[in-house]
Amino acid sequence: MSHRSYIPGDETRLMTIQRYIAQEERMHPEATGEFSTLLRNLALAAKIVSREVRRAGLVNILGRATTTNVSGDDVKKLDVFANAMIINALESGGQLCVMASEENETVIPIPEEFPCGKYAMLFDPLDGSSNIEANVTIGTVFSIFRRVSGGCRGTDEDVVQPGIKQVAAGYIMYGSSTIMVFTTGNGVQGFTLDPTIGSFLLSHENMRIPKKGNIYSVNEGNRLFWDEGFRRYIEYLQASDSTDGRPYKSRYVGSMVADVHRTILYGGIFAYPGDRQNPQGKLRLMYEANPMAFLVEKAGGRATDGSRRILEIVPTDVHQRVPVFLGSFEDVTLAEEFIAGKH
Numbered sequence: 397m398s399h400r401s402y403i404p405g406d407e408t409r410l411m412t413i414q415r416y417i418a419q420e421e422r423m424h425p426e427a428t429g430e431f432s433t434l435l436r437n438l439a440l441a442a443k444i445v446s447r448e449v450r451r452a453g454l455v456n457i458l459g460r461a462t463t464t465n466v467s468g469d470d471v472k473k474l475d476v477f478a479n480a481m482i483i484n485a486l487e488s489g490g491q492l493c494v495m496a497s498e499e500n501e502t503v504i505p506i507p508e509e510f511p512c513g514k515y516a517m518l519f520d521p522l523d524g525s526s527n528i529e530a531n532v533t534i535g536t537v538f539s540i541f542r543r544v545s546g547g548c549r550g551t552d553e554d555v556v557q558p559g560i561k562q563v564a565a566g567y568i569m570y571g572s573s574t575i576m577v578f579t580t581g582n583g584v585q586g587f588t589l590d591p592t593i594g595s596f597l598l599s600h601e602n603m604r605i606p607k608k609g610n611i612y613s614v615n616e617g618n619r620l621f622w623d624e625g626f627r628r629y630i631e632y633l634q635a636s637d638s639t640d641g642r643p644y645k646s647r648y649v650g651s652m653v654a655d656v657h658r659t660i661l662y663g664g665i666f667a668y669p670g671d672r673q674n675p676q677g678k679l680r681l682m683y684e685a686n687p688m689a690f691l692v693e694k695a696g697g698r699a700t701d702g703s704r705r706i707l708e709i710v711p712t713d714v715h716q717r718v719p720v721f722l723g724s725f726e727d728v729t730l731a732e733e734f735i736a737g738k739h
């Protein structure tokens with residue numbers, strides 16, 4: 397009988413999010429522990445949302461709610477649940493000064509009865525909501541900034557900061573397994589939820605996006621509305637040339653979390669361009685583009701709006717939209733060149 401599958405002292409096998417954050421904090425003696433508590437509370441919310449997503453077909457909470465969200469999209473009941481659960485898990489912890497959600501028109505204050513803290517958090521509670529009823533992968537996206545307003549209760553100012561100021565960002569993907577991927581500024585780590593013990597365990601250490609891939613990911617139904625440059629770029633990827641991996645494969649889940657996760661792992665490009673109907677595209681700068689851009693850059697990739705680095709865009713409205721091109725460094729650079737009319 398072999399005992400080799402258990403290696404005493406092999407800590408990476410049991411690296412939970414808690415241990416990882418505690419280890420990171422030991423390297424920063426000035427850390428107060430506030431941030432690790434915030435991530436722990438977020439992981440707890442993620443586990444509860446994950447459980448509801450897993451039970452969704454059983455408990456009859458699917459189906460359309462009667463409301464639409466502030467961006468005009470249909471809201472499914474699971475979105476409403478995820479939104480409430482995340483607010484609930486985070487508002488009382490004492491680490492946040494204010495929150496903002498894709499589902500709430502105005503910023504979400506921290507109620508007076510709870511202590512407030514030095515961070516502001518923005519989130520998309522359930523991304524890919526059109527996929528919920530089809531049992532297709534969905535996710536939660538989050539973005540964390542340091543408070544910049546004066547008082548302890550935050551204001552709009554705290555949630556409309558440029559992406560470059562993020563101190564952490566990540567997503568939780570409810571796919572064939574549940575995985576939480578985040579960065580606190582050094583490297584991107586992925587923790588897979590082991591449902592039998594209820595812990596997120598380090599499964600994807602220091603994720604690096606390939607320099608170049610052979611997959612493009614875009615909603616081609618909008619092709620007729622695309623700008624000439626982007627249309628020519630996609631045609632270029634579809635042309636055959638065995639020396640550089642063309643034709644590219646096409647993959648599009650329609651849940652940004654899933655499409656970005658695959659892009660980080662396999663490389664290539666994910667795009668939601670602006671077009672003649674929607675010049676700013678569909679994705680929201682603060683809830684979707686910024687956190688994903690932060691992750692992709694920290695994994696060695698690139699994220700732009702076609703010409704500007706997404707992280708450098710100075711926001712004016714917490715719900716504003718932005719065209720998105722992100723993924724492998726070389727693929728995104730080439731897309732920008734086509735958009736600029738260089739090819």
Ligand code: AHG
Nearest residue numbers: 469522523524525526615650651652
């Ligand atoms: P949400 O469900 O939070 O509204 O976001 C959906 C987004 C994003 O997940 C995805 O990349 C994109 O919408 C898909 O849009 P199309 O259906 O227009 O392709």
Ligand code: MN
Nearest residue numbers: 520522523524
């Ligand atoms: Mn979304």
Ligand code: MN
Nearest residue numbers: 498520522523
């Ligand atoms: Mn959403």
